[in-house]
Amino acid sequence: MSGLRVADFDFDLPVELIAQEPPAERGMSRMLVVDRGVGVLRDASFTEFPALLRPGDLLVLNESRVIPARLFAHRTLRREKEKPTGQIEVMLTEPVTPNMLGAPSIPRSSAEWVGNHKPQQASGKNLWRVLVRPGRKVAVGEILVFPAPNGAVELEAEVIERGQFGERLLSFKPVEDFYAVLDRIGHMPLPPYIHRDDATEDRERYQTVFSRERGSVAAPTAGLHFTPRILDALAARGVEIARITLHVGLGTFAPLRVERVDQVRLHRERYTLSEQAANAINAAARSERRIVAVGTTTVRTLEHCALQAKGSPLQAHSGETEIFISPGFEFRLVGAMLTNFHLPQSSLLMLVSAFAGRETVLAAYRHAVEQKYRFFSYGDCMFLG
Numbered sequence: 001m002s003g004l005r006v007a008d009f010d011f012d013l014p015v016e017l018i019a020q021e022p023p024a025e026r027g028m029s030r031m032l033v034v035d036r037g038v039g040v041l042r043d044a045s046f047t048e049f050p051a052l053l054r055p056g057d058l059l060v061l062n063e064s065r066v067i068p069a070r071l072f073a074h075r076t077l078r079r080e081k082e083k084p085t086g087q088i089e090v091m092l093t094e095p096v097t098p099n100m101l102g103a104p105s106i107p108r109s110s111a112e113w114v115g116n117h118k119p120q121q122a123s124g125k126n127l128w129r130v131l132v133r134p135g136r137k138v139a140v141g142e143i144l145v146f147p148a149p150n151g152a153v154e155l156e157a158e159v160i161e162r163g164q165f166g167e168r169l170l171s172f173k174p175v176e177d178f179y180a181v182l183d184r185i186g187h188m189p190l191p192p193y194i195h196r197d198d199a200t201e202d203r204e205r206y207q208t209v210f211s212r213e214r215g216s217v218a219a220p221t222a223g224l225h226f227t228p229r230i231l232d233a234l235a236a237r238g239v240e241i242a243r244i245t246l247h248v249g250l251g252t253f254a255p256l257r258v259e260r261v262d263q264v265r266l267h268r269e270r271y272t273l274s275e276q277a278a279n280a281i282n283a284a285a286r287s288e289r290r291i292v293a294v295g296t297t298t299v300r301t302l303e304h305c306a307l308q309a310k311g312s313p314l315q316a317h318s319g320e321t322e323i324f325i326s327p328g329f330e331f332r333l334v335g336a337m338l339t340n341f342h343l344p345q346s347s348l349l350m351l352v353s354a355f356a357g358r359e360t361v362l363a364a365y366r367h368a369v370e371q372k373y374r375f376f377s378y379g380d381c382m383f384l385g
Contacts, residue, residue: 003260004260004261004262004326004327004358005259005260005261006256006258006259006260006261006264006345007259007345008261008358009344009345009346009349009350009353009358009362010344010345011344011362011365011366011369012369013344013369013375014369017369017372017373017374017375017379018193018194018374018375018376018379019194019374019375019376019377019378019379019380020194020195020196020378021378022201022202022205022206022224022378023374023378026205026209026224026225026226026227027046027047027225027226027227027229027230028045028046028047029045029046029225029374029379029380029381030043030044030045030046030373030374030380030381031044031045031046031048031049031225031380031381031382031383032044032364032367032368032373032380032381032382032383033052033382033383033385034356034360034361034364034382034383034384034385035385036355036356036357036360036384036385039357039359039360039363041363041364041367043371044383046225046230046380046381047230049225049230049234049338049383050230050233050234050237050239051237052383052385053234053237053239053292054239054290055237055238055239056238056239056240056287056289056290057239057240057289057290057291057292057336058239058240058241058242058280058281058284058289058290058291058292059234059239059240059241059242059292059294060241060242060243060244060277060281060291060292060293060294060298060302061208061210061223061226061241061242061243061244061294061298062208062220062223062243062244062245062246062294062295062297062298062301063208063210063211063212063213063243063244063245064211064213064214064215064216064220064245064246064247064248064297065207065211065212065213065214065215065216066188066189066206066207066211066216066217066218066219066248067092067179067182067186067214067215067216067217068182068183068185068186068187068188068189068203069091069092069093069182069186069189069217070089070090070091070092070186070187070188070189070190070198071089071090071091071092071146071155071182071185071186071187072087072088072089072090072146072147073087073088073089073090073144073145073146073157074086074087074088074144074145074147075088075137075138075142075143075144076142076143076144076145086137088132088133088134088137088138088144089132089133090130090131090132090144090146090170091130091131091132091133091189091217091250092128092129092130092217093128093129093130093131093167093217093249093250093251094128094129094217094247094249094268094270095126095127095128095215096127096128096129096169097127125171125172125174126171126172126173126174126175126178127160127169127170127171127172128157128169128170128172129167129168129169129170130167130168130169130170131165131166131167131168131250132166132167132168133166134166135165135166135167135168138159138162138168139159139162140159140160140161140162141158141159142158142159143156143157143158143159144156144157144158144159144170146185147185148184148185149185154175154181154184154185155172155173155175155178155181155185156172156173157170157171157172157173158170158171179214188202188203188206189217189218189250190202190206190377191218191376191377193343193376193377194376194377194378205224205378206219206224206377206378207219207224208220208223208224208226209226209227209228209231210223210226210231210243211223212243212245213245213247213272215245215247215270216247216248216249217247217248217249217250218248218249218250218377219248219377220246220248220294220295220297220298221295221340221376221377221378222294222295222296222298222338222339222340222381223294223295224377224378225338225381226294240280240284242276242277242280242281243274243276243277244271244272244273244274244277244298244301244302245271245272246269246270246271246297246298246300246301246321247269247270247271248269248297249267249268249269251266251267251269254267255345256345256346256347261326261327261350264324264326264347264350265322265324266322266323266324266347267322268320268321268322269297269300269320269321269322270318270319270320271301271304271318271319271320271321272317272318273301273305273314273315273316273317273318274316275316277316278305278313278314278315278316281302281314281333282313282314285333290335290336291333291334291335291336292334292335292336292337292338293334293336293337293338294338295338295339295340296337296339296342296348296351296352299325299334299337299351299355300321300323300325300351301321302333302334303323303325303329303331303332303333303334304321304323305333306332306333307323307332324347324350325350325351325354325355326347326350326351326353326354327350327353327354327357327358328354329354331354331355334355336383336384336385337352337355337383337384338381338382338383338384339352339381339382339384340375340376340377340379340380340381340382341365341368341373341375341376341379341380341381341382342376343376349361352384355384356384364382368380368382
């Protein structure tokens with residue numbers, strides 16, 4: 001499969017099929033069921049999802065919670081004490097600890113970091129990698145101030161590193177509760193293909209009902225379809241549920257700037273595998289029960305952990321993964337997958353193609369377009385069993 005090109009994962013998508021709003025009621029999405037063994041497709045509703053699972057299946061969810069990561073700032077210069085001018089959009093992508101400095105969130109082959117690099121001043125600081133727009137004017141040494149709607153400055157940050165494609169490293173001035181400030185002044189980080197400002201309802205709808213651990217800057221969207229009623233129906237059917245955490249970064253939506261699949265390098269994402277989840281996954285694997293992953297983030301976490309374990313039982317731990325799954329990958333844990341429809345030429349479409357076969361997946365996408373399924377984050381889903 002090393003000869004595959006990124007362009008081999010393209011498909012035609014009418015722009016009107018890109019969902020701009022969530023469905024009127026959570027859980028009422030359409031679902032395309034794909035039998036990957038024979039390539040048979042069936043149109044269904046997500047309300048039928050519990051019936052597709054078997055008693056004893058282990059369903060694994062990603063319980064990461066989206067933070068209001070989209071902020072607006074004004075530029076100023078500390079030395080000249082300029083009056084703040086020019087609104088800048090700032091998208092938080094990941095927090096940074098001092099030992100992470102110099103290790104950008106995307107590979108150095110894609111973006112070289114330049115400017116003042118000051119790890120000796122990093123201890124105790126609240127550091128974040130961010131994307132800024134417009135990025136051309138935001139220089140190292142500048143101060144960004146983040147006002148509330150009433151004009152009062154809620155946050156202040158210094159630009160301490162600069163990268164390509166609008167990337168910056170910011171050091172935020174300490175505040176009592178950073179996340180509480182984000183809740184007050186931040187906006188939900190809707191993907192760039194949703195062409196509207198975030199609304200009040202996005203605070204709930206761009207969040208899974210089982211989210212717990214704050215840290216994602218994009219929703220694990222396959223989980224958006226679940227409701228408490230669906231979860232209860234799964235439990236009543238004898239389906240076991242385990243929860244992992246992988247904090248989704250904006251690199252999920254970043255375009256692949258290479259031509260060949262074997263040149264793709266992904267961003268790092270932080271994950272946690274709890275002792276409870278590890279035990280449940282090990283038990284399911286030992287008894288050859290099917291492990292059903294909800295979303296590509298869950299697939300990546302499970303398969304990364306399996307690779308790290310090298311055939312041994314999984315152990316509870318936290319870490320980072322940049323695993324890239326494409327056709328030819330050997331799946332060690334995941335036996336079925338629920339996922340949304342992904343962007344053309346994306347790493348996520350490659351992952352799904354690795355699981356079910358490129359031709360099967362592209363045929364399913366053509367069918368979804370013909371049947372006018374809704375695509376991407378707020379869109380419909382597909383189950384690959």
